[in-house]
Amino acid sequence: MKNNLSFEVFYLVLQIFGIFTISFILLHLVPGDPILIMLGESSTISDRVALRESLGLDQPLLQQLYHSLRGIFQGDFGVSIFSQQPVAQLITEAIKNTYVLAITSLMITLTFGLTAGFFAAKNQGQWLDKWISNSSLFFISIPHFFLGPLLILLFSIFLGWLPVSGMSGFNSIILPALTLALGLLAVTIKMTRNCMVDLMNSDVVRTARAKGLSEWSVMIHHVFRLVLIPIVTLLGMQFGSLLSGAVITETIFSWDGIGKLLVDSIQTRDYPITQACILLIATSYVCINFLTEILYQFIDPRMRHS
DSSP states (O other): HHHHHHHHHHHHHHHHHHHHHHHHHHHHHHOOOOOHHOTTTTTTTHHHHHHHHHHTTTSSSHHHHHHHHHHTTTTOOOBBBBTBHHHHHHHHHHHHHHHHHHHHHHHHHIIIIIHHHHHHHHHTTTTHHHHHHHHHHHHHTTOOHHHHHHIIIIIIIIOOOSSSSOOSSGGGGHHHHHEEEEEEEHHHHHHHHHHHHHHHHHHHHHHHHHHTHHHHHHHHIIIIHHHHHHHHHHHHHHHHHHHHHHHHHHHHHOOOOOOHHHHHHHHOOHHHHHHHHHHHHHHHHHHHHHHHHHHHHHHHHHHOOO
16 A cells, blocks of 8 residues: 555656656747847847846756756745746745635535536436536536636626626636636536436445435435545546636636736746746646545545455
């Protein structure tokens, strides 16, 4: 067990290292020079050379990669090329806002997704089941970059209920959280409904009914409990997608999270911030999947015994 855990941790670190290295190389191969963006086309060659040397951008690519990795292992993410602020300070506030948004979206998904999927399965083949299933298909097919402006148009411009963008108050999180949650909500409803329908005719359920248990007791304690295993798999995978999907959503709603910070840093070629944002998103994605596997052992006794 300990050897398996050690291997999993080693593989996790290797994944993060590979993602960071590839993104670092690709980022420096993208056309565009941060020195020209900072100083402008009218700057002199001597000024460009001096600034490039002071920022360490004149060094070979592999040497820059080595210095970046050494700084990260020491807890130093460097300094922003443009603002000269510590990158750690910038990403700490940004990642906090992103996690608030992602967790809010996940709570919306869990609350409405499991409930709607449960009632759709309980009323299989009836009008409620068809209405919930068709609504799910509608939201699955809409991407974030279209759904976000659609919600702004409806709730902010036509109805005037919610702010268009920004982080002015509690109401500001509703639209971006809904934008992230609706796609995942639809998938959760479909998976919950389909898994419950399959389990309702299984031997486990027939045995429970033969013991004289009530229908609601069978649904909650037997069917719904087994459905949690694939749902945990789905949510574990999709939570990482919420962080990557937040790149578009945060930009649309001007939410000061890691996604918006990443887009801004790419536009200005601010390499230290871009690398730190990619590293955090990749680390979150990989670690969440790792924690999901551990969570299986508490949900499924068969995996715990094995």
